[in-house]
Amino acid sequence: GENVEQHPSTLSVQEGDSAVIKCTYSDSASNYFPWYKQELGKRPQLIIDIRSNVGEKKDQRIAVTLNKTAKHFSLHITETQPEDSAVYFCAASAPDTGRRALTFGSGTRLQVQP
Amino acid sequence: EAGVAQSPRYKIIEKRQSVAFWCNPISGHATLYWYQQILGQGPKLLIQFQNNGVVDDSQLPKDRFSAERLKGVDSTLKIQPAKLEDSAVYLCATGSRRGTDTQYFGPGTRLTVL
Numbered sequence: 001g002e003n004v005e006q007h008p009s010t011l012s013v014q015e016g017d018s019a020v021i022k023c024t025y026s027d028s029a030s031n032y033f034p035w036y037k038q039e040l041g042k043r044p045q046l047i048i049d050i051r052s053n054v055g056e057k058k059d060q061r062i063a064v065t066l067n068k069t070a071k072h073f074s075l076h077i078t079e080t081q082p083e084d085s086a087v088y089f090c091a092a093s094a095p096d097t098g099r100r101a102l103t104f105g106s107g108t109r110l111q112v113q114p
Numbered sequence: 115e116a117g118v119a120q121s122p123r124y125k126i127i128e129k130r131q132s133v134a135f136w137c138n139p140i141s142g143h144a145t146l147y148w149y150q151q152i153l154g155q156g157p158k159l160l161i162q163f164q165n166n167g168v169v170d171d172s173q174l175p176k177d178r179f180s181a182e183r184l185k186g187v188d189s190t191l192k193i194q195p196a197k198l199e200d201s202a203v204y205l206c207a208t209g210s211r212r213g214t215d216t217q218y219f220g221p222g223t224r225l226t227v228l
Contacts, residue, residue, distance in 0.1 A: 006156075032215045043205070043219040044157070051215075089156050095215045101147055101170055102217060104156030 002027040004092050006105025013080050014113050021108045023090035024072040030092040033066060033073045034102070039086045047088075048075070080112045116140065118220035120206050126226045132194040135223045137206030139187065145169075146183055147217065148191050149205040157205055163189060193225075201227045 003026040013019050025033075034049035050057045050064045050073065057064050061080075066073040077084055087109050091102040119138040127133050139146050144165050149157035160179065162170040165186035174181070178197070183189040193200055203224050209217040 004156075034216070036219075043221045046216055046218075049216065091156075093215065100145060100209070100215065101159045101162050102157070104158070107154070107156050 002030060002092055002094075002099075002103040004090060004103050004105045006090050006108060008108060009106065010109045010111070012111040012113060015080060015082060017080055019075075019077045019080055019084070019110055019112075021075045021088055021090070021110075022072060023074070023092075023105050024070075025092045025103075026071065027092070027094065028071065029094040029097050029099070030103075032093045032095050033064070034091050035064060035075050036089045036091065036104075037086045038089065038107075044089060077110075080110075082112050082114050085110055085112045118206055118208055118218055120204075120220035120223055122223055123221060124224050124226075126228065127196055129198055129227050130195040132192065133196055133225060134190055134192045135204050135206075135225075137189045137191070137220060139189075139206070139208035140218055143208035143218075144186070145209050146189050147207045147209075148181055148189070149207060151203045151205055151222070153202070160191070160204075196225075196227045198227050201225060 006023045031052035036044035037047045038044045048062050052068050061078045063076040087107045089107050090105040093102050146163045148160040151157040161174045161181045163183040166183045181191045203222040205222045206220040207217040
């Protein structure tokens with residue numbers, strides 16, 4: 001089955017700096033890669049996603065890049081703000097082959113210091 | 115539109131007792147997932163339904179866990195008997211609107227087994 005590895009497990013940055021979280025996946029059939037933000041005690045919220053026919057996607061301060069050959073994808077947050085502090089999860093699935101369930105990484109706790 | 119609803123939000127039981135969780139999906143969402151999220155980890159799939167049929171229950175501990183989705187709408191997840199290691203947040207997610215792979219999560223049920 002699919003295996004998703006996520007690094008780092010914790011990340012502390014100063015407000016205004018950039019943050020990068022990296023994930024690798026094992027199943028070459030995976031072609032959908034969402035990122036979720038989870039605040040303490042809350043539900044995971046989708047913040048951005050990318051499909052494998054696209055190499056990069058951006059939404060304001062958030063961007064995701066995908067290297068399908070190397071099987072890795074990354075989340076980039078620029079101009080970080082204290083409200084970006086949360087746990088971020090990457091995930092992968094292969095909806096085109098029928099595997100719609102998400103396999104999640106282990107999470108990155110991002111702390112933005114004011 | 116209303117989001118995914120779950121109840122109860124919290125449950126504390128003794129080991130060997132039974133417990134049931136309920137999920138009401140977003141209207142029209144044919145696919146429903148139950149994920150288990152142990153503290154400090156990413157969500158892990160337990161079972162996936164498409165309408166009222168099971169698509170994937172390969173990671174469901176069937177000796178103690180059961181789930182059903184009658185009429186292809188609401189779903190219940192049951193644990194009988196519970197073990198200490200079942201302490202986790204149980205997340206329901208729905209998705210598979212035509213043209214998108216996005217999954218929307220409910221607020222979860224936090225289960226503590228004493």
